[in-house]
Amino acid sequence: MFCNMLLQTHNPYRPAVIEWPKLDREALARVTGLPIWDIAVQTEGRASARVAAFAQTARDALLREALTMDGAEEARHKVVLSRLVEAYGIALAPEPEYGAPTDTEWGWLVTGYSECIDSFFAFGLFEVARRSGYFPLELVETFEPVIQEEARHILFFVNWAAWYRSNLPWWRKPWFAIKELAVWTFLVWERIGIARGIDSKGAAQDANFTMNGTAAVGVELSAGQMIELCLEENARRMSGYDRRLLRPQLVPRVARLARRWLR
Ligand SMILES: [Fe+2]
Numbered sequence: 070m071f072c073n074m075l076l077q078t079h080n081p082y083r084p085a086v087i088e089w090p091k092l093d094r095e096a097l098a099r100v101t102g103l104p105i106w107d108i109a110v111q112t113e114g115r116a117s118a119r120v121a122a123f124a125q126t127a128r129d130a131l132l133r134e135a136l137t138m139d140g141a142e143e144a145r146h147k148v149v150l151s152r153l154v155e156a157y158g159i160a161l162a163p164e165p166e167y168g169a170p171t172d173t174e175w176g177w178l179v180t181g182y183s184e185c186i187d188s189f190f191a192f193g194l195f196e197v198a199r200r201s202g203y204f205p206l207e208l209v210e211t212f213e214p215v216i217q218e219e220a221r222h223i224l225f226f227v228n229w230a231a232w233y234r235s236n237l238p239w240w241r242k243p244w245f246a247i248k249e250l251a252v253w254t255f256l257v258w259e260r261i262g263i264a265r266g267i268d269s270k271g272a273a274q275d276a277n278f279t280m281n282g283t284a285a286v287g288v289e290l291s292a293g294q295m296i297e298l299c300l301e302e303n304a305r306r307m308s309g310y311d312r313r314l315l316r317p318q319l320v321p322r323v324a325r326l327a328r329r330w331l332r
């Protein structure tokens with residue numbers, strides 16, 4: 070069911086035919102000044118390599134087909150970003166090699182759970198950008214299919230994880246639980262590093278985006294309002310799919326807790 074969801078809701082847009090709107094000087098400065106382009110291009114590059122590697126290991130044909138599509142969509146995100154970068158003359162840092170991970174399952178879990186965290190905030194930030202009018206609406210709408218694709222990916226991922234977990238023999242379940250916990254620990258640690266302006270290898274990075282992101286898209290929102298918006302958008306983006314599929318729960322739950330605490 071989760072494989073069919075992904076396969077049947079694929080959006081066949083082609084990055085090559087996207088017409089990038091002409092921007093006036095101010096809008097161009099805002100777009101090129103966003104501190105996200107390096108990290109965005111590299112995240113998509115790494116994600117597509119990891120998902121494609123994991124797809125090769127899937128023995129079930131339907132699962133392999135869905136995973137292959139998931140990886141191809143990540144590669145397409147990278148193409149969309151590369152075209153944008155090219156169209157607006159944004160300078161990028163040199164890209165690292167995206168070698169396949171030695172443990173392909175680890176790579177897949179890291180990608181899946183990091184998308185669960187990052188997409189949740191991206192949903193809110195995207196809506197802020199859309200409402201603010203700070204960027205031309207035409208440009209914002211170009212990314213609508215990309216954002217909805219990430220929603221499909223995390224929906225697919227959490228259902229895969231539940232399916233995989235429940236099909237493991239009992240003696241392998243504890244090991245998988247430890248592995249998932251290790252992935253979450255790694256991701257939280259990585260995000261603390263990003264928030265401090267340092268990536269996991271110690272190189273200076275350009276992010277700290279969700280925290281300063283609302284200012285970068287031209288709106289001042291309190292942290293509580295931002296979380297509220299992320300929760301609303303998350304619910305909206307997940308609402309169109311078969312209700313029998315599981316929804317990502319952990320990040321929205323933590324966000325609800327944080328919102329209560331912020332009050
Ligand atoms: Fe992506």
Ligand SMILES: [Fe+2]
Pocket residue numbers: 116143184218219222
């Ligand atoms: Fe994705």
